[in-house]
Each structure stands twice: as structure tokens, then as C-alpha cells.
Amino acid sequence: MRTGAPSRIVVVGASAAGLSVVEGLRREGYTGRLTLVGEEAHLPYDRPPLSKQLLSGEWEAERLQLRASGAVNALDLDLRLGTAAVSLDTGAGEVALADGSRVGYDALAVATGTRARRLRGTDGISGVHVLRTLEDALALREDLAAKPHLVVVGGGFVGAETAAVARGLGCEVTLVTDTAQPMGDALGDGLGTMLRAVHTEHGVRLMTGALVDHVLTAGGRATGVRLVDGRTIAADTVLVGIGAQPNVEWLADSGVPVSDGVVCDATLHAGSGVWAAGDVASWPHPLTGEPVRVEHRTNAAEQGLAVARNMLAGPERATPFETVPYVWTDQYDLKIQIYGRTRGADDVRIVEGGLAERRLVAVYGKNGRVCAAVGINMARALRSYRPQVAEATTIDARSAA
Known part of the structure; x- marks a missing residue:
């Protein structure tokens, strides 16, 4: 272990970013105590296939695991899966977990990612889904097996990909988005118009420039959605794909700056020995200085390695993180x-x-x-x-x- 390196490092978030941090630390020669905390009970897994290969049935869940259990064991981690971090005391250098335990650290990496946004009033309604976790994807896949009429709320990556997969499974699909085109925010009108034509050719009913007000129910199950203009759309199953929000609530009163994510400097350091990587990290764009937060798989892996290097170097010798974000989507x-x-x-x-x-x-x-x-x-x-x-x-x- 390098001289001056922290003797205890905790990584909160057993995500692609969190895995990248712990692997990066071991690769750089770190031999100290290394704890990985994860809210989900699973070993780190890949999320992009959730709305693609897993949802379609092409892959099963085991194929999403990023590393075999043997490879994870070889990292010699204090692995705390299935228990969320609930608070952070930077003064004491301790993370409190949902199971009542506390984990001490000398340096901490936050890799808690994001969670799916939900429509108000939809908690506990059968047939209403979001798509962020493995359990989310498996539950939606089970509903799609019955070939329901699926209403997709949101025309971003998740919504457009799910619409394409559902049509391939033989479902009737209506996609509702407040943009002029599916993925219009990412592609603009020109390429978005082309994508709209492709979805239409495959039988997706598109309702653009429209907002969903609430989900209609009967007997505790979704029966459709009502738009803000009063129109209604019947549905057997509803997917809500309206974006994600960073998981930062557990950092309240910790002194770690949060806004749209964990606010970091150019080296991904948030102060007080805390670093951030992946979807939850917000850092200044190297050219414009504007805060940037990137929800892409490749960024998570790259930032995890950068945080590992910078943690060992220390804040004074840390180097700025620079990247070219990359994302892809498969549709038809x-x-x-x-x-x-x-x-x-x-x-x-x-x-x-x-x-x-x-x-x-x-x-x-x-x-x-x-x-x-x-x-x-x-x-x-x-x-x-x-x-x-x-x-x-x-x-x-x-x-x-």
C-alpha cells in the first residue's frame, strides 16, 4: 500500500461505478480494509440490458452479473449487500447502515447512483412499473408475457427501448411523451422524426407533446392513464419512464454538498475525504465550468477508476477527470x-x-x-x-x- 494512503476505504453503492472503484483500488496496489456497501442484495450487475436483452427474454438475470462471485471474493472486500447507507458522519468518519451497524473510514466513495422517478400516487398500484433495478425488469417482463396493452409514459431511452421490445413481444403499445419526438431531447427534431417514423412503422401509437396527469385504476390495478388535457388511454400495464433522480438523501446534514447529485470538484472530490463516481456525481465541465452529471454506463466505469487513483493520490495530488460521454440504444x-x-x-x-x-x-x-x-x-x-x-x-x- 502506498505511503500515506488511507487504511480504511468505504465505497457506498455496489454499482458499476462502485465495482470500478474497488477494482481500481486493488489494481493500484491498495491493501487496506475495503468495504463495499450495496442496498440491493445482488452482486454488481449491468443495467443497460434491463430494458433490452433481459426484458425481451434474450438474456436471463445471471448474464447481467458484472463479475463472477469468485472474482469479487478475490478483491478481499468487507461486502455489505442488502443494506442501505442511511446517514454519514464526516466528522467521525462513519457510515450508518440500515441494519444498525456503523462502518468507519478514512476515505469514502459515493456511488449510490439514481432511482427512477415515479408518477405521484402510483405506489402500490398493480400493473404500474418503473425500470431501474433487476426486480423492476423481471416484474415488467412477467406482465409483458401476457401481451397486454402497454402504455409507456416518457419517450427517453428507457421508454423508447421498452416500446420497441414490447412490440417485438407482440404487445399493443402506446407511447406518451411531452417532447415533439421520441428521444427528442437527445436527438433533436431531425433524427427524432426519423425515429418516430420507425416506431410508427412497427405499430407503436405515439402521442407526442402530451403529459400524463395520473394513472387510472380499478380494484387496485392500472386501467389506463389520463392526460392533462383530459384525454384518457386504456391500458393493462403502464411503464413510467420519466427520468431518474440521484440518491443523495442519506447525505443530509453530513456536510457533503449536494444539489443535482453530489457536488464535486474537477477531480471528483466533494471535500472531507468524500469522493463520488457514476450517475450520482456532479462535476464541472472541463471547458465550460458548468455542472455535469452523466447517467451512462461507460462514464460510471471511467469515473470509478479515476476516483480510485485520486483517493490514493490524495486531494492535493488528484488529477481532473475528463471524458467523452458515450451511450447507445438498440431499437428494432x-x-x-x-x-x-x-x-x-x-x-x-x-x-x-x-x-x-x-x-x-x-x-x-x-x-x-x-x-x-x-x-x-x-x-x-x-x-x-x-x-x-x-x-x-x-x-x-x-x-x-
Whole structure:
């Protein structure tokens, strides 16, 4: 173990980010006590397949596990699964757990991720689902096996992917979104219009620019949804996919700064020996200084490794975290991949392929500089645009690769 390294490290969140932290620490030679706390009873598992391969039945739950139990055991962890962290005392250097125990630390990594947002008044209603955990996905898959009329509330990644999977399973599907197009926030109108056409061709009924007011019920089970304009849509099953919120409530009164996530500096340090990684971490964008929080799988793994290195280096020698966010979605025969951050783009240019053939690369610009690149069924071509996103190239100066 390096001289001056903390002798006790606690990682809260047995997530992809949390796993990356503990693996990174051991890889860097850390031999001290290492505790991994997880609210779920499962070993760390991969979440992107929940709305894809697991929901469709192509994969079973075991395939989602990120590491075999033997590999986890080899990390020599004090593993606390199935018990949530409920409070943090930074002065004493202790985490209180839901089972009444307390775990001491010299350095702490927060990797508690996010939880699905819910429509008000839907707790305990049979047939209403969110999709964030393994149990969520298995419960929804069981309902979809009956080929119900599914109403999807929300047209983001989870909503659009679930609509596609449900149609493949033979379900009647209505997708309700407050945006003009499915995934319109991420893709913009041009590519979103194409995606809308694809969903329509596959039989999804799309209701765009619409907001759901509440879920209709009878006998404790969902029977449909009512929109804010008074229209109603009958349903047997409802999926609520309206985003996620960071799990930071347990940090109340701890002194750790929280807003939309754990507020960190550029090195992912939140002060008081506390670091953050993954969906819960908010850190300043290296170019704009604006706070950024990224809910993508690759970011979680990258940040976990960065936190491991910086924890061992200490705050004074820690290095800033820099990345190009990457996310993908599979819908029908489309593979949509995104480098960077498309939201807020004021300039979108298709630089290879085209909408008609549904094979393309588009460059997204903001304030004259490249902020993202999107590929549809052009994975190899898209990769060559990643450096332009990383360097925030002047959009007029970029050239087709």
C-alpha cells in the first residue's frame, strides 16, 4: 500500500461505478480494509440490458452479473449487500447502515447512483412499473408475457427501448411523451422524426407533446392513464419512464454538498475525504465550468477508476477527470450511438449517410463548437468523430473523416 494512503476505504453503492472503484483500488496496489456497501442484495450487475436483452427474454438475470462471485471474493472486500447507507458522519468518519451497524473510514466513495422517478400516487398500484433495478425488469417482463396493452409514459431511452421490445413481444403499445419526438431531447427534431417514423412503422401509437396527469385504476390495478388535457388511454400495464433522480438523501446534514447529485470538484472530490463516481456525481465541465452529471454506463466505469487513483493520490495530488460521454440504444434494427452531450445543441449537421437510408453520422454543435456526434448504424464511421467532440473543434472547421 502506498505511503500515506488511507487504511480504511468505504465505497457506498455496489454499482458499476462502485465495482470500478474497488477494482481500481486493488489494481493500484491498495491493501487496506475495503468495504463495499450495496442496498440491493445482488452482486454488481449491468443495467443497460434491463430494458433490452433481459426484458425481451434474450438474456436471463445471471448474464447481467458484472463479475463472477469468485472474482469479487478475490478483491478481499468487507461486502455489505442488502443494506442501505442511511446517514454519514464526516466528522467521525462513519457510515450508518440500515441494519444498525456503523462502518468507519478514512476515505469514502459515493456511488449510490439514481432511482427512477415515479408518477405521484402510483405506489402500490398493480400493473404500474418503473425500470431501474433487476426486480423492476423481471416484474415488467412477467406482465409483458401476457401481451397486454402497454402504455409507456416518457419517450427517453428507457421508454423508447421498452416500446420497441414490447412490440417485438407482440404487445399493443402506446407511447406518451411531452417532447415533439421520441428521444427528442437527445436527438433533436431531425433524427427524432426519423425515429418516430420507425416506431410508427412497427405499430407503436405515439402521442407526442402530451403529459400524463395520473394513472387510472380499478380494484387496485392500472386501467389506463389520463392526460392533462383530459384525454384518457386504456391500458393493462403502464411503464413510467420519466427520468431518474440521484440518491443523495442519506447525505443530509453530513456536510457533503449536494444539489443535482453530489457536488464535486474537477477531480471528483466533494471535500472531507468524500469522493463520488457514476450517475450520482456532479462535476464541472472541463471547458465550460458548468455542472455535469452523466447517467451512462461507460462514464460510471471511467469515473470509478479515476476516483480510485485520486483517493490514493490524495486531494492535493488528484488529477481532473475528463471524458467523452458515450451511450447507445438498440431499437428494432437501429443501433444509435452518441458521443458527447447533445442537449442544448444549436446546430446539427449530417456529415455521412442520410435519414432516408437510416444510416448516418451527425455532428452536433453548440456556440460554434462540436459538442456531440451521433451515429445510426454506422459504428465504425462514428468513432472517427470522437476526437472532434473531445477537443470541442470549431464546427465549421470539422471535416468528414
